[in-house]
Amino acid sequence: MKIELARHFGMCFGVRDALRLTYDLAQSRVITVLGELVHNPVVSAHLGTIGVREGKLADPASASTETVVITAHGAAESDRQNWRERGHEVFDTTCPLVRKAHRALECLILAGFFPVIIGRRDHAEVIGLSRDHPDAVIVENAAELAAVPPWQRIGVVAQTTQPVEHVRALVEALQKRLPESEIRFVDTVCQPTKDRQDALRDLCDANDTIVVVGGRNSNNTRQLVETAGALGRRVLQVERADELEAGWFRDSVNVGVTAGTSTLDETVREVVSRLGQISAGLQENALTGLLRAIA
Numbered sequence: 703m704k705i706e707l708a709r710h711f712g713m714c715f716g717v718r719d720a721l722r723l724t725y726d727l728a729q730s731r732v733i734t735v736l737g738e739l740v741h742n743p744v745v746s747a748h749l750g751t752i753g754v755r756e757g758k759l760a761d762p763a764s765a766s767t768e769t770v771v772i773t774a775h776g777a778a779e780s781d782r783q784n785w786r787e788r789g790h791e792v793f794d795t796t797c798p799l800v801r802k803a804h805r806a807l808e809c810l811i812l813a814g815f816f817p818v819i820i821g822r823r824d825h826a827e828v829i830g831l832s833r834d835h836p837d838a839v840i841v842e843n844a845a846e847l848a849a850v851p852p853w854q855r856i857g858v859v860a861q862t863t864q865p866v867e868h869v870r871a872l873v874e875a876l877q878k879r880l881p882e883s884e885i886r887f888v889d890t891v892c893q894p895t896k897d898r899q900d901a902l903r904d905l906c907d908a909n910d911t912i913v914v915v916g917g918r919n920s921n922n923t924r925q926l927v928e929t930a931g932a933l934g935r936r937v938l939q940v941e942r943a944d945e946l947e948a949g950w951f952r953d954s955v956n957v958g959v960t961a962g963t964s965t966l967d968e969t970v971r972e973v974v975s976r977l978g979q980i981s982a983g984l985q986e987n988a989l990t991g992l993l994r995a996i997a
């Protein structure tokens with residue numbers, strides 16, 4: 703069994719910086735992170751062991767510490783303000799590329815475009831993007847385009863971790879549905895997401911089985927799983943190396959490995975090493991079977 707690692711995989715700079723700042727702060731004080739810092743159970747469990755608390759961004763009563771931390775997924779300005787007005791010191795780990803999406807949406811609205819956000823409405827980033835713009839229509843799939851009103855000018859942005867092909871297809875479908883409208887699309891899908899999706903396509907060309915490492919509640923990890931599945935590959939998603947079972951790989955010849963943007967390098971290394979052990983074990987079993995057959 704051959705094992706290949708994607709050209710681009712795993713943790714992005716936005717998540718890395720957010721983690722670094724949070725760990726630094728936690729050295730000197732007790733802090734509350736407003737939401738899940740990263741969608742990764744390994745990281746969440748570790749943060750708990752060093753005393754980092756978790757609160758809810760929309761509920762100012764959910765944190766009793768003076769210092770609170772906004773996650774890399776960002777927040778609406780009104781939420782940030784609420785926490786400051788309640789006397790909290792607010793540290794912001796919002797990824798610069800999420801900020802860019804906020805700015806793009808604000809500029810479109812200021813220029814008179816009706817706001818449309820392509821993304822998952824229950825995701826922290828989309829909640830942060832839309833909360834200060836209650837008129838914005840959130841679209842997850844083609845069926846939901848029906849909710850976009852026939853305004854003369856419509857401005858579209860996307861959640862940073864959506865596959866860009868999916869976003870472009872929805873923008874095209876929207877233009878077809880409203881041919882009279884001017885649709886302005888600002889591509890806010892982040893480069894690390896694009897890189898990981900592109901690298902995954904190459905990985906799928908050369909491998910029959912794809913292992914995706916990442917949290918089950920991580921949007922970009924889920925998107926990697928969906929893309930590999932749509933390309934007809936057998937996809938296995940794990941959060942940790944010890945979830946991998948040798949029996950899953952009995953029919954695999956080439957196994958590709960990728961990981962979501964909130965997955966630690968260490969976890970990916972452990973997965974690759976476990977796959978190496980599984981491969982060696984399968985080879986040994988096959989050899990033993992062959993020798994028995996000859997005897």
Ligand code: SF4
Nearest residue numbers: 714716717797862892
């Ligand atoms: S996935 Fe993209 S937008 Fe999100 S934290 Fe990483 S770099 Fe930033």
